[in-house]
Amino acid sequence: EDKVVQSPLSLVVHEGDTVTLNCSYEVTNFRSLLWYKQEKKAPTFLFMLTSSGIEKKSGRLSSILDKKELFSILNITATQTGDSAIYLCAVLIQGAQKLVFGQGTRLTINP
Amino acid sequence: GAGVSQSPRYKVAKRGQDVALRCDPISGHVSLFWYQQALGQGPEFLTYFQNEAQLDKSGLPSDRFFAERPEGSVSTLKIQRTQQEDSAVYLCASSIQTGVGNQPQHFGDGTRLSIL
Numbered sequence: 001e002d003k004v005v006q007s008p009l010s011l012v013v014h015e016g017d018t019v020t021l022n023c024s025y026e027v028t029n030f031r032s033l034l035w036y037k038q039e040k041k042a043p044t045f046l047f048m049l050t051s052s053g054i055e056k057k058s059g060r061l062s063s064i065l066d067k068k069e070l071f072s073i074l075n076i077t078a079t080q081t082g083d084s085a086i087y088l089c090a091v092l093i094q095g096a097q098k099l100v101f102g103q104g105t106r107l108t109i110n111p
Numbered sequence: 112g113a114g115v116s117q118s119p120r121y122k123v124a125k126r127g128q129d130v131a132l133r134c135d136p137i138s139g140h141v142s143l144f145w146y147q148q149a150l151g152q153g154p155e156f157l158t159y160f161q162n163e164a165q166l167d168k169s170g171l172p173s174d175r176f177f178a179e180r181p182e183g184s185v186s187t188l189k190i191q192r193t194q195q196e197d198s199a200v201y202l203c204a205s206s207i208q209t210g211v212g213n214q215p216q217h218f219g220d221g222t223r224l225s226i227l
Contacts, residue, residue, distance in 0.1 A: 034215055041220040041221070042218040042221065043202070096159075098170070099144075099146075101146075101153030101154050
């Protein structure tokens with residue numbers, strides 16, 4: 001059974017801290033890994049990672065994929081209260097087109 | 112519109128009633144997906160359309176769940192004889208992807224369904 005596991009499930013830090021969110025996966029037919037940010041509404045797309053070892057960066061957020069060890073991390077530097085959200089990791093299954101999601105990490109940034 | 116649009120945003124129904132949830136994908140997006148998100152969980156795949164063809168319905172939890180996309184654009188998810196365990200947020204997503212290349216799925220705000 002395809003499985004995506006995120007850790008930690010919940011994280012509370014102070015504004016300005018750096019955080020690292022983890023995502024590991026076991027799937028039959030990996031195509032790519034995606035990160036989404038979910039506030040109260042739609043999950044919004046952050047990154048799609050297909051190749052190992054290539055960091056993707058957008059402002060204070062960055063992510064990298066390790067296809068040998070089957071995990072990805074999402075880093076957020078100089079956190080702000082607006083970064084508070086649930087961060088979802090998902091794996092796109094080759095052929096099936098569907099996303100298999102992890103449980104999410106609830107990140108809270110305190111001022 | 113610019114994004115995926117879902118309606119209604121909230122739906123309350125009594126157990127046993129039928130409900131219909133609507134999704135308007137991003138214009139030109141070939142692929143459309145439905146997911147179910149229970150409280151505190153990640154979304155779970157229900158079904159996938161490429162244009163009007165339903166290519167995967169392996170995630171539909173029972174035969175009470177039915178989805179259609181008759182003209183390859185708007186999609187409707189119907190749940191018959193609703194049960195309390197159907198209470199969840201139903202998310203719709205669309206992508207340009209046609210089976211080749213990597214394009215992300217873009218999500219709507221979801222319909223929060225509560226069964227009393």
